[in-house]
Amino acid sequence: MVLQILFIAIALAGVALFSYNLKxxxxxxxxxKAANRTDQPQKRMMTMVKVALGxxxxxxxxxPAFLHLIVYAGFVIINIEVLEIMIDGVFGTHRVFGGLGAVYNFLIASFEILALGVWLGCAIFLARRNIIKLKRFSGVEMTSWPKSDANYILITEILLMTAFLLMNAADVKLQAxxxxxxxxxxxxxVSQFLVNLLPNTEGALIAIERGCWWFHIIGIFAFLNYLPYSKHFHIMFAFPNTYFSNLEPKGEFSNMQSVTNEVKAMLDPSFSPPEPDGSKFGAKDVNDLTWVNLMNAYTCTECGRCTSVCxxxxxxxxxxxxxxxxxxxxRLEEVGKNIDKTGNGFDDGKSLIDxxxxxxxxxxxxxxxxxxxACPINIDPLSIITELRRYAVMEExxxxxxxxxxxxxIENNGAPWKYSPADRLNWAKES
Structure with a gap:
């Protein structure tokens, strides 16, 4: 009963802390700022299914796509087993779904094969980052923390899969x-091949099985609460990010409604533009960007595909x-911390630009x-760059x-060139 109460306490604390950070x-x-991304729901759903899920x-x-797919599938499917662990932890049972018979055998076998795939995939990813040192994983922005963040997650997944397989291996031996x-x-x-590495005494095997069981579930709750501080938040945000991504043709710039209203007023004297809302042209800081831009920032996987093709x-x-x-x-995280400390409206003298x-x-x-x-989850860095440019030109x-x-x-000649429009065809006369 004591272990059941401890398990419930850890589970509730883990979920509560994650909910607090997610909020x-x-x-x-x-x-x-507001942005309308609720149009074409069917197309958006298909985009999410293809890009985020597929x-x-x-x-x-x-x-890397094949390796990532194995890690992704393993991470999602193996965590189905977490449901059994949760039930066992709350009620003090052991392999509560074992009564499913052949279906359960198939599931556990599939989990083990996927766990091995995840283990190998993460090991290869670690080698690509730290031994081969692929160029796209470097750059001025890839300071010690971003590099360590990626390594921490890969090592954690290897440890979780190792614990899962060792737990099963000890279970096999205890069953025998x-x-x-x-x-x-x-x-x-898979774990049957690890059996001979384990001790032969019942007490030691139970300690290994229970230790790995607790390590696995506590590791999952720790991983859950690490996500808000990590680039691996894309595990959750990739789905809404792709659903709300821009469906317009690439290269089609958005018009600023305030500018459109001014042009309409110039062309149509009867048009009365609405009162200015006090917003800036373009963006100086994160609060001038749209919520989609800010969600993009939290979803970024730091994979470097965008920079490698720039x-x-x-x-x-x-x-x-x-x-x-x-x-x-x-910058958004810094603004959020300022709000936590002093409330809205605090000016720390900093901005996204400069x-x-x-x-x-x-x-x-x-x-x-x-x-x-190039972005695998439809992030749009260009929209942020465009808004910063607009601020620089139109506000400053x-x-x-x-x-x-x-x-x-353009203002004086109606064209980007310095000569008069009347002289545009002079080149033809001279030839």
Whole structure:
């Protein structure tokens, strides 16, 4: 009974703490401005199924995609076993679903094969990051914490799968010994090969089986509460992120309603624009971005696919789309902590542009959309860059000299070039 009470207490504490942290994250996302992403529900649902569940965009890199699929499937399916662990923990039973017979044997065998796949996949991912050292896992934004974060999760998953298989191996041996409480049930195609590594005494085997059982379930609750502090939040947010992703053609920029109203007023004297709401043109800080932009930031997996295909980054410029997303998330977290301490309206003198993201970065972007195309979960760094540019140009009148010259030419000549429209065809006359 004491162990049952302890289990229930740990479970309730784990769920409560996760709910508390998740509520904070949702509060931070709601800092963003409104954005209508409820249109075309069927198309959105299909996008979510294909991109988040089916991981179709991952397969542009087939080897890591295959490994990720194994880890993903193993992580999701093996956690079905958590339901049995929860019931056993609350009621003090052991393998409560064992009465399912052949179905249970099939499930346990499948879990073990997947656990081995997850173990091998995570080991390969660790080697890719720390031994092979793939280029896309490096960059100025990949400081010690992002690198450690990825390693922590991979090592944790290896430990959880090891505990799962050792638990089953001890269970197999205890079943063979006819130990009380360990009825003969289940099929163990992987853990049976670990049996000879274990001791032969009943007490030691029970200690290993129970120790691995507790390690496995406590590890899952710890993992759950680590997610809000980790890039692995995408395990949950990938689904809403893809559902609410932009369905418009890539390269189609959104119009600012305030500017549209001004143009309408110029063209139609009878049109009365609504009163200005005091919002800025573009974005200076995270609260000027939309909630979709902010959810994108929390969903970023830091995989580096966006940066690896960015032409500006490839040619040595400062821009890294991954850094844009990581900086946005870091600034949003900072704003959230300020709200926790002092409430809304606190100004810490910082902003997303300049403090976190430099002018050189935003103007290095070619707006080619390679980053949005490459992202496996439909994150859109370009929309954030565009809003920061809009603020720089329309609120501060600060832009590179070449941009200012182009804007002046458009205003004076109706074209980006410095010569008069009347001279546009002079090249044809001269030839």
């Amino acid at each position: 904070k994250v949702i509060r931070n996302i709601r800092i963003g 991981q179709t965009k991952m397969f542009f890199r087939p080897i 010994m006819g130990s009380a409480h360990y009825t003969s049930v289940g099929a163990f195609p 032409p500006a980054n490839i040619t040595g410029k400062l821009l890294s789309p991954r850094k844009i997303m990581m900086d946005t998330r870091d 403090t976190y993201i430099s002018r050189e970065e935003i103007w290095a972007c070619t707006s080619c959309n390679a980053c949005t195309q 009148s600060q832009a590179p000299a070449s941009i200012n010259a182009m804007l002046g030419n």
